[in-house]
Amino acid sequence: MNLEEKVKEIMCEVFDVDEVAADVSQKNCEQWDSLRHLTLASELEEAFDLELEPEEIAEMTDFDRVIAMLKSKM
Template sequence: MEEKVLEILRETFELDTVDATCSQASCEAWDSMGQLNLVAELEDVFDISLEPEEIGAMKCFDDIINILKTKGVKP
């Protein structure tokens, strides 16, 4: 799951490289529109539906992983 999330982050934000330190603070492309694109891709790839509170809580790679785990996505 972690590798897939990294791939989604890299593609969504058009980054050359990405690692587990990726966050809103370190990625200029991770703005409000980027967040919407990220959520759409995560919901599509992992076949889940994210609640507004969960979307608002996604501020870094670790947040995404923790939220996906609560949704039953297996590592």
């Protein structure tokens, strides 16, 4: 499974939805609220064994930014 697919899978679980679009963002996804944003960050840290700083977590507001941030940390 590639990075994008894995992230989508985690998002589906955290947001409790069946699928997420490729352009999913805090703006267009109702379940992606501030609280679940942190759950998402915590799950991503666990899944990819990395540490995200609060400032970095705040920047990860849509799918592309999440992927870009994870790539920069790997």
